[in-house]
Amino acid sequence: MAEVKIQAESRTEFGKGAARRIRRDNKVPAVLYGHGTDPVHITLPGHDTMLALKTANALLLIEVEGSESLLALPKQVQRDPIKNFIEHVDLVIVKRGEKVQVDIAVHLEGDAASETLVVLENASILVEAEATHIPDGVTVSIEGLDAGAQIHASDLQLPAGTTLAVEPDTLIVNVTAAATAEQLDAELSEAEAEAGIEKDEPEAAEAGEPVSAS
Structure with missing residues (x-):
C-alpha cells in the first residue's frame, strides 16, 4: 500500500469552539498517538484528508513542521451524520516492518x-x-x-x-x-x-342467490 503524504500543522487550541473554527477553514482536527508517546494534536488539510481516507486502512505519512515525519493509520474517523464531512480523526502511529x-x-x-x-x-x-x-x-x-x-x-x-x-x-x-x-x-x-393482521375472507353467496359466472 502506497504512503499518502499529508502536511499537518500543530494544534494548540482545543474544545468545540476551536474545532468549529478549524472546520470552517476546511481543515480537520486530529490526534496522533501510540508507541508510548504523548498524544500529538494536529490539524489536517480537509480536501487531502478526505481523498486519503477514501481508501480503507490508508497509510499516511504525516509531516508536521519542526517535527519528524510519522507513519500512521486511521483508527477512528468521525463524520457529520448529515453532511458526511470529516469532523475528527484519531491516528495511530506505526513503524515500518511492525505487524x-x-x-x-x-x-x-x-x-x-x-x-x-x-x-x-x-x-x-x-x-x-x-x-x-x-x-x-x-x-x-x-x-x-x-x-x-x-x-x-x-x-x-x-x-x-x-x-x-x-x-x-x-x-x-x-x-x-x-x-x-x-x-x-x-x-x-x-x-x-x-402482527395481528386479519385478512378479509370473501363473502359466501347466500343460499338461493344466483352466482355470476362472468
Whole structure:
C-alpha cells in the first residue's frame, strides 16, 4: 500500500469552539498517538484528508513542521451524520516492518448455482499484516457453489505475509436454497398473524342467490 503524504500543522487550541473554527477553514482536527508517546494534536488539510481516507486502512505519512515525519493509520474517523464531512480523526502511529491488526474487506466474485441464496456473513475480516503491506481486501470465488456450501476464514487465500486474526472456523459465506413462492407466502402469513393482521375472507353467496359466472 502506497504512503499518502499529508502536511499537518500543530494544534494548540482545543474544545468545540476551536474545532468549529478549524472546520470552517476546511481543515480537520486530529490526534496522533501510540508507541508510548504523548498524544500529538494536529490539524489536517480537509480536501487531502478526505481523498486519503477514501481508501480503507490508508497509510499516511504525516509531516508536521519542526517535527519528524510519522507513519500512521486511521483508527477512528468521525463524520457529520448529515453532511458526511470529516469532523475528527484519531491516528495511530506505526513503524515500518511492525505487524498491525486491521479489518480488510471481503469481495465476492462469480455466481453460485441457480436457485440459491448467497449470504455474506462477514463483509470484512480481521487480519495481521505489516503496516506498510496491508492488503486492500480479499477476493472469494462463489462460482458454481451449490446450496449447503460454506466458506470459512480458513478457506481464504490471503496475500503472503498476511495471517488471520480471527478463529479459522469463522463463517464468511453461506450458500442456501432460495425460498420458493409457497415458503414466502407462508412466512408472510405467519408474520401477519404475529402482527395481528386479519385478512378479509370473501363473502359466501347466500343460499338461493344466483352466482355470476362472468
